[in-house]
Amino acid sequence: MSRYKDTPLIFELATCHEGSRYIRPLDVPKPDFAEWFGDAYREGKPNIPDVDEVSVVRHFTNLSAKNYHVEVGTYPLGSCTMKYNPKVNEDMAALTGFAATHPMQPDETVQGNLEMLYHLEKLLNDVTGMTAHTFQPAAGAHGEFAGILLIKAYHEDRGDMKRDTIIVPDAAHGTNPATAAMAGYKVREVKSNEYGTVDLESLEAALGDDVAGLMLTNPNTLGLYDGNIEKITSMIHECGGLCYYDGANMNAIMMHARPGDMGFDCVHWNVHKTLSTPHGGGGPGAGPVGCNKLLEPYLPRPIVAKKDDMYYLDYDRPKSFGMIRSFVGTFGVLVRTYAYMLTNGAEGLYEVSEGAVANSTYLRERLKDYYHIPYDTPSMHEFVMTSEWQKKESGCNTLDIVKRLIDYGFHPPTVYFPLVVSEAIMIEPTETETWRDLDALADAFIKIAEEAKEDPELLKGAPRYTPIARPDETAAARDPILAG
Amino acid sequence: MIGYLPMGREERRRMLASVGVDLDKLFDMIPECDRCMVDEYEALPDKGMKEMEVVEHVQALADKNLNTVKYDCYLGAGYYDHYQPSAVKHIINRSEFLTSYTPYQAEISQGTLQAYFEWQSYITRLTGLPIANAGLYDAASGAAEAVLLACRDKRRYKVFVSGGIHPETLETVQTYCHAAGIEVVIGDVDENGQQTVYPDKKNEFACFMIQSPNYFGIVEDLDLLVAKAHAVNALAVVSADPVSLAMLKRPGDAGVDVAIGEAQSLGIPTSYGGPGIGYMAVTKKLMRKMPGRICGQTVDRDGKTCYVLTIQAREQHIRRERATSNICTSQALIATAATIWLALQGGSGLLDVAEQSAAKAIYLEKKLTASGYFKLVYDKPYFREFLIEAKDGVDLEKLNKALLEENIIGGLIVDGNKLLIAVTEKKTKDQLDRYAEAMLRLCDAQGGK
Numbered sequence: 012m013s014r015y016k017d018t019p020l021i022f023e024l025a026t027c028h029e030g031s032r033y034i035r036p037l038d039v040p041k042p043d044f045a046e047w048f049g050d051a052y053r054e055g056k057p058n059i060p061d062v063d064e065v066s067v068v069r070h071f072t073n074l075s076a077k078n079y080h081v082e083v084g085t086y087p088l089g090s091c092t093m094k095y096n097p098k099v100n101e102d103m104a105a106l107t108g109f110a111a112t113h114p115m116q117p118d119e120t121v122q123g124n125l126e127m128l129y130h131l132e133k134l135l136n137d138v139t140g141m142t143a144h145t146f147q148p149a150a151g152a153h154g155e156f157a158g159i160l161l162i163k164a165y166h167e168d169r170g171d172m173k174r175d176t177i178i179v180p181d182a183a184h185g186t187n188p189a190t191a192a193m194a195g196y197k198v199r200e201v202k203s204n205e206y207g208t209v210d211l212e213s214l215e216a217a218l219g220d221d222v223a224g225l226m227l228t229n230p231n232t233l234g235l236y237d238g239n240i241e242k243i244t245s246m247i248h249e250c251g252g253l254c255y256y257d258g259a260n261m262n263a264i265m266m267h268a269r270p271g272d273m274g275f276d277c278v279h280w281n282v283h284k285t286l287s288t289p290h291g292g293g294g295p296g297a298g299p300v301g302c303n304k305l306l307e308p309y310l311p312r313p314i315v316a317k318k319d320d321m322y323y324l325d326y327d328r329p330k331s332f333g334m335i336r337s338f339v340g341t342f343g344v345l346v347r348t349y350a351y352m353l354t355n356g357a358e359g360l361y362e363v364s365e366g367a368v369a370n371s372t373y374l375r376e377r378l379k380d381y382y383h384i385p386y387d388t389p390s391m392h393e394f395v396m397t398s399e400w401q402k403k404e405s406g407c408n409t410l411d412i413v414k415r416l417i418d419y420g421f422h423p424p425t426v427y428f429p430l431v432v433s434e435a436i437m438i439e440p441t442e443t444e445t446w447r448d449l450d451a452l453a454d455a456f457i458k459i460a461e462e463a464k465e466d467p468e469l470l471k472g473a474p475r476y477t478p479i480a481r482p483d484e485t486a487a488a489r490d491p492i493l494a495g
Numbered sequence: 496m497i498g499y500l501p502m503g504r505e506e507r508r509r510m511l512a513s514v515g516v517d518l519d520k521l522f523d524m525i526p527e528c529d530r531c532m533v534d535e536y537e538a539l540p541d542k543g544m545k546e547m548e549v550v551e552h553v554q555a556l557a558d559k560n561l562n563t564v565k566y567d568c569y570l571g572a573g574y575y576d577h578y579q580p581s582a583v584k585h586i587i588n589r590s591e592f593l594t595s596y597t598p599y600q601a602e603i604s605q606g607t608l609q610a611y612f613e614w615q616s617y618i619t620r621l622t623g624l625p626i627a628n629a630g631l632y633d634a635a636s637g638a639a640e641a642v643l644l645a646c647r648d649k650r651r652y653k654v655f656v657s658g659g660i661h662p663e664t665l666e667t668v669q670t671y672c673h674a675a676g677i678e679v680v681i682g683d684v685d686e687n688g689q690q691t692v693y694p695d696k697k698n699e700f701a702c703f704m705i706q707s708p709n710y711f712g713i714v715e716d717l718d719l720l721v722a723k724a725h726a727v728n729a730l731a732v733v734s735a736d737p738v739s740l741a742m743l744k745r746p747g748d749a750g751v752d753v754a755i756g757e758a759q760s761l762g763i764p765t766s767y768g769g770p771g772i773g774y775m776a777v778t779k780k781l782m783r784k785m786p787g788r789i790c791g792q793t794v795d796r797d798g799k800t801c802y803v804l805t806i807q808a809r810e811q812h813i814r815r816e817r818a819t820s821n822i823c824t825s826q827a828l829i830a831t832a833a834t835i836w837l838a839l840q841g842g843s844g845l846l847d848v849a850e851q852s853a854a855k856a857i858y859l860e861k862k863l864t865a866s867g868y869f870k871l872v873y874d875k876p877y878f879r880e881f882l883i884e885a886k887d888g889v890d891l892e893k894l895n896k897a898l899l900e901e902n903i904i905g906g907l908i909v910d911g912n913k914l915l916i917a918v919t920e921k922k923t924k925d926q927l928d929r930y931a932e933a934m935l936r937l938c939d940a941q942g943g944k
Contacts, residue, residue, distance in 0.1 A: 018609060020609075020612075020613060020616070021613050021834075021838050022613075022616065027843075028841060028843050028844075029843060030843055030844065030846075030847040031840055031843065031844035031845075031847040031848060031920075032580075032839075032844065033578055033580045033839070033840070033844065034578055034844075034847060034848060034851065034920045034921075035923070037850070037851050037854060038923060038924040039854055039855055039858040039924050039927070040854070040858065041850065041854050042853070042854055042857050044742060044850065044853065047853075047857070047876050048714060048742070048743065048876050049876065050716070050718070050744075051714045051716070051717070051743050051744050051876070052742065052743065052744070053742055053743055053744050053745065053748075056842040056843060056846055057620065057621065057740070057741045057842040057845055057846060058620045058842065059617065059620055059621070059837060059841060059842035059845060060841060060842065061841030061842060061843050061844070062838055062839075062841055064580075064582060064839060067582065067835065067838045067839050068582055068585075068586065070838070071586045071610070071831075071835055071838075072586065072589070074605070074606040074609050074610060075586070075589045075591035075592055075606045076591065076606065077603075077604075077605035077606040077609075078591040078592065078595045078603065078604055078605070078606035078607055079595060079600070079603035079604065080590050080591045080592075080593075080594045080595040081590065081594035081595070082590040082594055086596065088596055088599075091596055093596060094499075095499055096593070096594050097498075097499050099546050099549065099550060101588065101593075102550075103549075103550070103553045103554075104766075105584075106553070106554060106557040107557070107562050107564050108554070108556075108557025108558050108559075108560045108562050109557050109560070109766065109767065110764040110765075110766050111562040111563045111564045111764065111765065112560050112561075112562055112563065112765065112766070112767045113563055113568055113570045113574060113576070113765045113767070113768075113904070114573075114574050114765065114767055114768030114769075115570045115571075115572050115574070115907050116561070116568075116570065116767075116904060117895070117904075120560065120561040120566075120899070120904065121560050121561070121767065122559045122560065123555075123556040123557055123558065123559030123560040124556075124560055124767050126556055126559065127553075127556050130538065133537055133538030133539075134538050134539050136537065136538070137533075137536040137537055137538055137539040138539065140531075149632035149633065149636065149769070149770075149824065149826075150632065150822075150823065150824035151823070151824075152811070152821040152822055152823050152824070153632060153636070153822075153824075155821065156674075156821060160670070160674055163674065184811075184812075185810075185811035185812040185813070185814075185815045185818065186811050186812075186821045186823065188811075188815040188816035189811035189814070189815060189816060189818040189820065189821035190821040191816060192816040192817070192818070192821075193643075193671075193674065193675065193820065193821055194674045194675075195674050195675050195676050198815075198816040235524075236524040236525055238524065238525075238526050240529060241526075241528060241529065264525070266531055267522050267525060267530065267531055268525050268529045268530060268531050269531050272529060272531065272532075273529055287499070289593045289594050289828075290594065290595065290596045290597070291592065291593060291594075291595075291826075291827050291828030291829075291831075292592055292593075292595045292596070292597065292598065292604075292607035292610070292827040292828060292831065293596070293597040293598070293607070293611075293629070293788060293823075293824060293825045293826075293827030293828075294630070294770075294824035294825055294826040294827050294828065294829070295769070295770030295772075295824070295826050295828060295829055296824055311670075312666075332670060332673075333666050333667070333669060333670035333673070334635070334663055334666040334667050334670055335635075335636060335639075335667055335670055335671070336632055336633050336635050336636045336663075336667060336769075337573055337633055337634065337635040337661065337663035337664060337667065337768065338574075338663065338767070338768025338769060339767065339768055339769075340768070340769055341769035341770045342766050342767035342768055342769050342770075343764075343766040343767075343769060343770055344769070344770060346553070349553070350549050350553055352539070353540075353543065353544050353549050353552065353553075354498045354499070354543045354544055354545075354546065354549050355497065355498045355543045356539065356540045356541055356542045356543035356544070357536055357539050357540065357541050357542075358497060358541055358542055358543065359497040359498045359500075359542075359543040360539075362497050362500055362504070363498075363500065365504075365507070365518075365521065365522075366500050366502060366507060368521055368522065369507045369510065369511055369518065369521060372511065372514075372516055372521065373510055373511060373514055373516070376514035376515070376516060377514060388524070389523070389524050391524070413600075414602070417600070417602055417603060422596075422600065422603065423600055425599075428812070442500055443499060443500070443501060444501070445501045445502060446502060446506065446510045449510075474602050474603075477602040477603055478602070478605050478801075479601065479602055479605060479795040479797075479799050479801040480602055480795050480796055480797070481602075481795060481796040482601045482602075482793050482794070482795045482796075482801050482802075482803045483793045483794055483795070483796075484793065484803050484805065486793050486794070487791040487792070487793035487803050487805040488791070488805050488806050488807070488808070491782065491789075491791045491805055491806060492791055492792040492793075493612075493615055493619075493625075493626055493627070493782075493789060493790070493791050493792075493805075494612070494615050494616040494618075494619040494620075494625065494626070494627060495612065495613070495616045495792070
């Protein structure tokens, strides 16, 4: 018998009840709603089944059992920074004093919220080398959008309307070109050199007075630090563009190097990566964006400000590019962020990045004789290897290898990304893994490399102990069934 | 060891030495000129705090707020305080939901994926539209995404948006549209607070967008929207509150093409404005143009029913600059919380919540307007929120300040002399009576009569 229960859709568990189990009976007169709403009224009950509480709780608990998560083991998804999420931070975000505040409350009634955000902004400034932050962006890609809108607002404010292009390296996350396009820009791709970093000749050729800016992550998606970074940012500045730092890989450099010092004008955070707020199966996150003095006037509204001893939301920002969501930001997530930064301090964050780079480097050294590593230069918090050797020898590809890893009790790394490496396996262990955890993961990968030689079917048939295996994704996309 | 790090520096040093790497040279790839040289930071302390100290510090900040458990609060304007059954937070705090990533590896993410699928199913049932995605950041950015979708579909760069939508939603739509080079024409609501006048020029607008109930609480005429939009070959888009859809005509039944909205009202804590979640539902025709994650049902190699992320050819990691959006996040945990809320409440519970909210809003409005100090600004049906105008001589700022002394956070002041008041099922008759009594007493004291 499988250790996983079948979980039919919630709609198949229908029972019947009267009204809500949870709210008190109506204690004011009930109007005639058909008369009140007229034509807009819809007669009858919504098309949603009633289900008893124990069945609902069992349903979702049985569903949860089918998920892998950080609290059962290593989750080495490259570029995703799946680190441990401290328990206490959940308690902090759930405090009634925070959770039960309404976004439209007058400033004088939410001084605690505003003081927290005001202080958090200063902490983020210190780590990035920027002078201000906005909390509006709801996630990393939303932060990228805010960053590019800052750059756009700057050029427009100066009447420099000819700049219609954003430069993006070929190793960039897909969100970078997608963001530039959303902001109305053309995308010009520059190539990576033989070391996996930005090719300066290709960059030189891409420059011109049509360039609005550059989007770059450093270390890049291969985990490689670009030693030319100050040269790159000054080349962009010299042609009149601005530089946006994609903070996806901030976990590698905190307190070691700062985007502001590298010459970047703005930067976004993924607090759900670097600052340990939980990923929640795909959100909520938060993507605060920092910028220097040059871009401050264009920050979205509102920003958190202080006058005398009172904190307030400042909406009076004539040069602001506007808003990209309602209210101040994903507040509940930012409480967790704040608690995490306080717990670490500068020394802690320094060691967080040191640990992240050390763990990744250790794994890479343990695996380099068993898997092909395309760029043989020291990498930082993540590294990319491939299945090239296995594919040649036994026909086992990246997908087979990582599916076999599931049999050994691990979540697979990020695969087939970055696109500049074929059959990529991108590994980011994070600093919250122990030496023992890293060895267990390395041992599993090494065992799989041996299995690929001796018994490739072990890989091709994986995974074996999961609720399902190798779903038909082509059929799913061809004739989509999206609701039940 | 510091904070949550499982290894100290010495162990790290030994670990690296065992594979021939020197800890002190680990960051040598960063040139000297890039190194962070700050001696003392402006705000970041050198040393971290212990957990006990963090808890005390953060709790003290939380205590400085006036919260809506202690205070009787009448604010809405897009965020509504509906009751969340205890079971919701117990389930979403399970680390299986809380600490997992976007479900790229279907074999070990079926829990999250089926939750996505059930969320999409609930949204289609509430809206009457056949296709829903896994979620967007919030209603405001969702409205912007809806407008971009319409422009992609119609290949036009002009949209019509009602002035009755939430002002921050409007500003968000304007920001996104400005960036993408789309012109936004803003409509005025009529004397009844409804959007009844629409452009009549054919083939010019990609879409007409309204909100219902709108910013003033008024229920809009979806049939009129659809008739006017389709007559000029524009898409009909509505931002609709999901709780209201328990008793109001569903967008899909009226022929609306795209429905979006804020699903925070499905029992998610107000938490100073986030996290919430935007939903999006569309017609079948628009399916492949939708932004965001989409979960689909399929079978595995043994023919077993299962769920995967699907129609990914729309998304940024494949399509890059030609993607439908740059969005990756679907607010998954919040979608799961809202899904569990709907499962626990069921159709009966949802209807009860909606009816009680409306009944109590009507009860309070009648009490306030009967006094003569206030009158309804718009004489059309509202759902759980209404706009009243104060008589000359009533100072609403002073009134709200005085109410704070009585542990009441009053309605939202709009244009200086109007109040936007939201009521949910959580209010008791006693609370409503007390609020009305205090308002009228304070008006008397201001000498407004």
